[in-house]
Amino acid sequence: MTDPAPAIELKGISKAFGPVQANKDISIRVMPGTIHGIIGENGAGKSTLMSILYGFYKADAGEVYIAGKRTEIPDSQAAISAGIGMVFQHFKLVQNFTVLENVILGAEDGGLLRPSLAKARGALKKLAEEYELSVDPDALVEDLSVGHQQRVEILKALYRHADILILDEPTGVLTPAEADHLFRILSGLRAQGKTIILITHKLREIMEITDTVSVMRRGEMTATVKTSETSPEQLAELMVGRKVLLRVDKKPARPGAKVLEVENLRLVDENGVERLKGISLDLRAGEVLGIAGVAGNGQSELLEVLGGYANATGTVRVNGRAIALSGKDCTGQSRRADGIGHVPEDRHHEGLILPYTAWENAVFGYHRDPAFQSGPLMNNAAIREDAKGKMARFDVRPPDPNLAARNFSGGNQQKIVLAREIERNPDILLIGQPTRGVDIGAIEFIHQQIIRLRDEGKAILLVSVELDEIFSLSDRIAVMFDGQLMGLRNAADTDQRELGLMMAGITEDPGDDSIAAVEAQLAAKNAREAAHHG
């Protein structure tokens, strides 16, 4: 018996952007009815490859075969008619259109909308029953949760009769419950014979759902293996090109005195929406307190208040002394004087000035230090020398202090910020999304630095939307939802499921019907937000 033709086969795909070889002689076969993962670090060429497959870019060389047939894909239209559907990382939806209108856009039957809408309504109903893809067809997309918006993207592809579905980093914006639901949808699609390509940098997802996996590194396909015959450790090694410690090696924390006490912190933004609704927490020396939560639930505001660039009411004490939450003593400068270092969430806008050089970036905020002055002028030579040392100790590559910050990779940019904040020896370090957009090799290093700092007796407040990261670093974990702390747990006494529910605003474990309950909660939250905006 011969094997069926592969649903999709790439032969020798190459693509260069100027001097950068984004894809180098890539070949890959995906059998129908399977889920194939493509994993690789940022900039490994995964997205370029998929953009070629979807007709966004033209490959310099190579051939594409769909179901055994040589296929040219010059544009998206060709990809769609070849049965390829794509769910982009950043959704391609018209926000103020209804779900139905988004689904038919570009796939209408005839010049008038009415028959198309009626047909799509029926098709959507059928798809919803078949694949757990229920979405209100008449809702405006802007009123939907991110998880539901993603379902609309999947529905768009299925409505166009896609047999091959490509998903680019689909879980980055989802809560754990939503991600589980997505994986159930994908399993259902696979059972119906659809072929799915899942692009991700999360090893756990690859292990959980894929049948086969390809690893990309620096534009090349380094391996394709059966998922059942590999391990996260092996995949990580293939991605980075050397052995990587996935688990952060850490001893139990030895918490000391309370260094940060927050009581009843409240913040109302310029639109009159209350973003922080009475946050109280404390942080001890020598521990990592992780703040988990879906993005946009007040974590950013908490960091901004503690970092000194947003005004709030309430009490914050550092080493027992109350600090100003508004007025002229509430600045980043005064916070640093109080011994609070801050690695902001948004590296590109708050952490660095991208067009400035690395040595300039390595001193911002501390440039008034007498060591960097020479009379009324700045002592640039001293600053440059200092930056060189920091870059060496934090393994910033390339170690060139004269390079503009934007020319470093995400991981190396983050190392510059970390070096600047950590080397000032703060009592308290605020860290937001330390590894967002950072590759695995650098993640390992950054995590080690955080734990090293903890073991030196510093207090660390970690905000991250990556639950894995929260778990691997934190000693205690708090979950934020809708501007409030849903609860505080010892990291050893909780699990992903409990935190996942708390992230959706549920404190009581509702048992096995949890998904429905979570969705009801999310829908309620969306409705509230819609009311706010309206």
Add this chain to the structure above:
Amino acid sequence: MDFLTLLQVLDSTVRLATPLLLACLAGLFSERAGIFDIGLEGKMLMAAFFSAAVASLTGSVWLGLLAGITGSLVLSGIHGLASITFRGNQLISGVAINFLAAGMTVLIAQDWFSQGGRTPSLMGGGRFNDITLPFADALSDVPILGPVYAQLISGHSILVYVAFACVPLSWWILFRTRFGLRLRAVGEAPEAVDTAGVSVIGLRYAAVAICGLLCGVAGAYLATGLQAGFVKDMTAGRGYIALAALIFAKWRPWYALAACLLFGLLQAVALRYQNIDLGGVIIPVQVMDALPYILTVVILAGFVGKAIPPRAGGEPYVKER
């Protein structure tokens, strides 16, 4: 104010609102597709000149209309080329078109007719004449409704009826047809249109062309319907008022009708009552003339509540990963 005066003011409102309405709908199509067009003024002016010039030379107002639309479409093409194909700044392109039209029309007029930058006065077949609707005379004796029909509804040039018919037509195209769905989508999220396999560039050119067509009709109406011939700068800022009306109307056809009628009313009042005597205080004519423009400023300053423009408006579309 007696009933007849009221009717006359309203009649004049309809005439004055017509070019605004056409220009406003022109802008609506363009901006709904994500192309901001500050050059409505210039396109109208160009169309006004060419329609009057060709009507004067050939004696046919229909050829004049055709020439006016062509002139406007050429400017639209330039705007499209600059802002869609070459991804230039849409405001600058629009401003350039306005300057170009202001200068070119007078220059060509002087060269062709040597009458100080105007065209000869149009007569007979060179103008759009008023149409008397059936039964207008027969019904004029019916109280209230008769005069309303005879004076207000009947007795306008064909282009007035065209302009008002464009309102439901535009609504239907935008909200009931495939083309309208795609056009609105391309002004909100061109990347969604692109990934759906539909040409962003094609849609935007189509929208800009519709804009040129409607501006052409508006300009032709100014020179061959409302007035009889072209004079320098005869659009007098109507393109900008139409833009204000568009914002006022929140980019919706029926609201656009209401907004343009309001502006038309202000112009009609200013035209009819030169100096208004309010119990001893005399409001000079200049104040009345300035009213539409003052209202424009007030509207643009945001006194009409939140008007959300199409999200991708003003942004050239660049394909990204």
